Amino acid sequence: MLSLPLISRRAVLALTLGAASLSSLAVHAQAWPAKPVRIVVPAAPGGSADPLARIVADELGRALNQAFVVENRPGANGNVGSASVVKSPADGYTLLFGWTGTLVPAVTLYDAKPYHPQRDLEPIVLVASVPNVIVVQPSLGVKSLDDLTRYAKSHPGELNFGSTGSGSSYHLSGELYKKTTGVFMVHVPYTSPGAVFTDLMGGRLQLAFPGIAAAAPYVKDGRLNALAVMGDKRSDMMPGVPTTKELGFPGLVSDTWFGLMAPKGTPPEIRHKINEAMNAALKNPAVHERLMGLGFQTLGGTPEQFASALSSDISKWGEVVKFSGAKVD
Numbered sequence: 001m002l003s004l005p006l007i008s009r010r011a012v013l014a015l016t017l018g019a020a021s022l023s024s025l026a027v028h029a030q031a032w033p034a035k036p037v038r039i040v041v042p043a044a045p046g047g048s049a050d051p052l053a054r055i056v057a058d059e060l061g062r063a064l065n066q067a068f069v070v071e072n073r074p075g076a077n078g079n080v081g082s083a084s085v086v087k088s089p090a091d092g093y094t095l096l097f098g099w100t101g102t103l104v105p106a107v108t109l110y111d112a113k114p115y116h117p118q119r120d121l122e123p124i125v126l127v128a129s130v131p132n133v134i135v136v137q138p139s140l141g142v143k144s145l146d147d148l149t150r151y152a153k154s155h156p157g158e159l160n161f162g163s164t165g166s167g168s169s170y171h172l173s174g175e176l177y178k179k180t181t182g183v184f185m186v187h188v189p190y191t192s193p194g195a196v197f198t199d200l201m202g203g204r205l206q207l208a209f210p211g212i213a214a215a216a217p218y219v220k221d222g223r224l225n226a227l228a229v230m231g232d233k234r235s236d237m238m239p240g241v242p243t244t245k246e247l248g249f250p251g252l253v254s255d256t257w258f259g260l261m262a263p264k265g266t267p268p269e270i271r272h273k274i275n276e277a278m279n280a281a282l283k284n285p286a287v288h289e290r291l292m293g294l295g296f297q298t299l300g301g302t303p304e305q306f307a308s309a310l311s312s313d314i315s316k317w318g319e320v321v322k323f324s325g326a327k328v329d
Helices: 006-033 047-062 076-086 144-154 170-183 193-201 213-220 268-281 287-295 301-322
Strands: 037-041 068-072 092-100 122-130 134-136 158-164 185-190 225-230 257-265
Touching: 037 047, 037 076, 047 068, 047 092, 047 122, 047 225, 047 257, 047 268, 047 287, 076 092, 076 122, 076 257, 092 134, 122 213, 122 268, 122 301, 134 144, 134 185, 134 213, 144 170, 144 225, 158 193, 170 185, 170 301, 193 213, 257 268, 268 287
Parallel strands: 037 068, 037 092, 158 185
Antiparallel strands: 092 257, 122 257, 134 225
16 A cells, blocks of 8 residues: 655645634634623723724624623823734734724834734724814914914914824824924823813913814813814814815815724634624614714725725824924834
């Protein structure tokens, strides 16, 4: 009886083991989710991300008949929580709820990168976006974006704008305004949106570039003046506030998108289930209206569209980071 050469027997064994492994992954993916799924939010409760993540968790839980639990893991502008997801098993039971201000700076701002969102994570689906808005302290006396730019040019270095940290959406939106208009202002970083608004209304800051949902209550009661929504479409949350595009600045656009990601290697069947469930939820009129009421624009779409948005923003904001000179070791 003829026997296979040693190399052939090893090859057959490797193929057999590989097929068994793939079969096991397929069975695992079909059974998923068999236990609660963690959605890591790499920030403390508050701001725009946390309530949106909880809506996402509720909708996925309803669609997939399993608990989806939000876990806040703040630190280092999102790097702590995001890196913890990267290190988690790629089994579909740990997801990342990331956004522009956490994912993009990981590439553009940090010299020592704890992870790389394009290399270490799988994009699943974009959920929603919220535009930034330019708000000023009423005592400053400016009523329009043109007024602000004239004031900033005639008072170089006298205006302080607050942010939730270097590389955050608040920060880079302000740097984009500086780059676009040629003004010089001082960046003052804080650790939370609440701290920014406290000092803004207390007069220690003169302006900020927050997400529209966070700023809306203060604009509504007159404690802050909104000059422009940083987008190409007016927001239902501030319908009377013009966009930067309307005001002649088509490049002065800044919004924060939010999306779900998974550790690299998470089975495609699992990612497809999440994508399908989230897209269906976003088409639900009740969910759509709820998000619109919070100032969000619903997104959805394919993982490829998410990957493209991430790549585009890394390029765009990389140029702004270079202009600002910001770096974090």
